[in-house]
Amino acid sequence: MARELRVPEALTALPAPVRWLALPVALTCAVVVLVGSRGPAEPGVEVPQPGGRAAGYCRSLAAALPAELLGHARKDPSPASPYVAAWGSSPRTVLRCGIDRPEELDGDHAADWSPSVDDVTWWSQKLADGGYRFVSTMRAAYVEVTVPAGAAQNPFDPAAALSGVVRVHVPG
Template identity: 90%
Template sequence: MARELRVPKALTALPAPVRWLALPLALTCTVVVLVGSWGPADPKVEVPRPSGRAAEYCRSLAAALPAELLGQARRDPSPASPYVAAWGGSPRTVLRCGIDRPEELDGDHAADWSPSVDGVTWWSQKLADGGYRFVTTMRAAYVEVTVPAGAAQNPFDPAAALSGAVKANVPG
């Protein structure tokens, strides 16, 4: 015995072309919503591997970092690491603690602008994409703050805002 398919009366009242397109349209809308919610992939952030005292200082710094930086919520990259923190969406400000000493500190860029805030000196480097990289100097561990173009009104503001936490947790 063949089973009869029951169609709801609301659908039978619609013209045939609308009924035929209802399911493909619903599926298309669902796919568009799902793909749109995925957003851009999390850019790869290289995780430093400090050791000894530098690792201790970086873990201490990680615990002291703010949940919000200049109005941007903290959104750390995955997988989580005590040596990396990030704020904002796209573009986002990224802090890495325990990086190797940048080779550029010995090269042509060694004399680039190096402002000090709260006793923390930040060596600065303009990046090819228009953003900036700031690295602490004269500290027990190197701390890097990368500020992409458009992430802050003044590119130095994130590093300046983090100076107090760096000073309190990474000795000079």
């Protein structure tokens, strides 16, 4: 026995074009609300693809990285990768392990300030937005720490705080 579909009176009182558009408009609004509720998209972080021993060193480093860095909780970008870690929210400090050797190390910036902490030498580069990029040198894998302006009281502090764990897990 077939069941009869009953349309509410409020809908039958509407002109036909309005009734026909009601469902598509409602579905479109639902999609907009769902997509909009996800919040702003996370800024993209390029994930390195190290090979060989460098990949192993980077995975070992990732497992040993702290859950907190200078009072900022670790909040890794999505999708998760053993080669990328981040602390804080906005601005946030980002570590990438297994990056390619920076071309700048061969150019005018090769002589830029390169402090050493715990036997890890960090080549530094001031970024256009006022932040800094630090890259470990003379190690089996290049480790990059990007510190945007305002992420730390002293831009070098995050790299310095990570030096010990880098030294232990990425041999020189």
